Amino acid sequence: MxxxxxxxxxxxxxxxxxxxxxxxxxxxxxxxxxxxxxDLIQLPAPEFESTTSLEEAILKRRSIRDYTKEPLSIKEVSQLLWSAQGITDEASGLRSSPSAGATFPLEVYLAVSNVKGLNAGLYKYNPFNNTLKLLIEGDKRFDIGNAALKQGSIEKSAAMIILTAVYERTSVRYGSRSERYVNMEVGHAGQNIYLQAASLGLGTVMIGAFNDDALKKALNLPDNEFPLAIYPLGKI
Ligand SMILES: Cc1cc2nc3c(=O)[nH]c(=O)nc-3n(C[C@H](O)[C@H](O)[C@H](O)COP(=O)(O)O)c2cc1C
Structure with missing residues (x-):
C-alpha cells in the first residue's frame, strides 16, 4: 500500500x-x-555583400529624424549591430570599427519598440556569439526620450542603438589620453551605423544631446559605464 x-x-x-x-x-x-x-536571442548572421557600393552609402548618408511606423526586421537590426561592433576576424577578435590598442571600451545596447520577432525591451549585444540578451522588458522610448530633451526622432523610432563606454579598459593602457581615444572610437562605430543604415535604405541620426545621469538611469548602467550616443532607427 x-x-x-x-x-x-x-x-x-x-x-x-x-x-x-x-x-x-x-x-x-x-x-x-x-x-x-x-531571454538570450540568437541573431541572424550578417550579410557581407549588398547591391549598394560603399561610395553610394557615403553619398547617401544623411541624418534622418523622421521614420514610418513600419517595423524593422530582426535581420536589419542584426546587420546594424554588426556594423557597429561585430567581430570581423574570429581568430583575433578584432571588430568592424577600430579601437585604440584593441582595448574595446564600447558596449552596444538595442532598445526595441517595433521590430518583427523581438519583444519590446532593452537588450545588450554580444558580438562574440551574435546574440542579444534581454535586460529590461518594455518600450524604453519614453525614458530615453525624456533623457534626450524629448527629441522627436526617438519617439518615432522603431529601435535604437545606444553606445556606451567603460573608460577604464582604455585608461589602464593609455592613461589621460584614453578619454579622447574612447570618444573618437564612438565616432567610428557611429559612422558604420550611419553607412549601414544608408545601405539598407533605413534612417538614423546620431543623438549626442542628452542628460548623462538620466540616460544612465534609464539604461540601468553600472557606475563605471557611460552613455555616449543614441542612434534612433526606422524605415523611411
Ligand atoms: C557629436 C554629434 C552630436 C549630434 N547630436 C545630435 C542630436 O542630439 N540630435 C540630432 O537631431 N542630431 C544630432 N547630430 C546630428 C547633426 O545634427 C548632423 O550630423 C548635422 O546636422 C549634419 O547633417 P548630416 O549628418 O545629414 O550630414 C549630432 C551629430 C554629431 C556628430
Missing amino acids: KKIILSKTVLLLFFVFITGSFFCQEKGGKTDMNKTVT
Whole structure:
C-alpha cells in the first residue's frame, strides 16, 4: 500500500513539474526559471555583400529624424549591430570599427519598440556569439526620450542603438589620453551605423544631446559605464 502511495506521489510531482515548466514558457520568459532559455536571442548572421557600393552609402548618408511606423526586421537590426561592433576576424577578435590598442571600451545596447520577432525591451549585444540578451522588458522610448530633451526622432523610432563606454579598459593602457581615444572610437562605430543604415535604405541620426545621469538611469548602467550616443532607427 505504502509503495502505491509513494509511486502516486512521484507521478503527481512529475505532472506538477511538467505543467509548471509549460506555464513558465507560456508566460514568455518572465520567470527566472525560463530566463536563460528565452531571454538570450540568437541573431541572424550578417550579410557581407549588398547591391549598394560603399561610395553610394557615403553619398547617401544623411541624418534622418523622421521614420514610418513600419517595423524593422530582426535581420536589419542584426546587420546594424554588426556594423557597429561585430567581430570581423574570429581568430583575433578584432571588430568592424577600430579601437585604440584593441582595448574595446564600447558596449552596444538595442532598445526595441517595433521590430518583427523581438519583444519590446532593452537588450545588450554580444558580438562574440551574435546574440542579444534581454535586460529590461518594455518600450524604453519614453525614458530615453525624456533623457534626450524629448527629441522627436526617438519617439518615432522603431529601435535604437545606444553606445556606451567603460573608460577604464582604455585608461589602464593609455592613461589621460584614453578619454579622447574612447570618444573618437564612438565616432567610428557611429559612422558604420550611419553607412549601414544608408545601405539598407533605413534612417538614423546620431543623438549626442542628452542628460548623462538620466540616460544612465534609464539604461540601468553600472557606475563605471557611460552613455555616449543614441542612434534612433526606422524605415523611411
Ligand atoms: C557629436 C554629434 C552630436 C549630434 N547630436 C545630435 C542630436 O542630439 N540630435 C540630432 O537631431 N542630431 C544630432 N547630430 C546630428 C547633426 O545634427 C548632423 O550630423 C548635422 O546636422 C549634419 O547633417 P548630416 O549628418 O545629414 O550630414 C549630432 C551629430 C554629431 C556628430
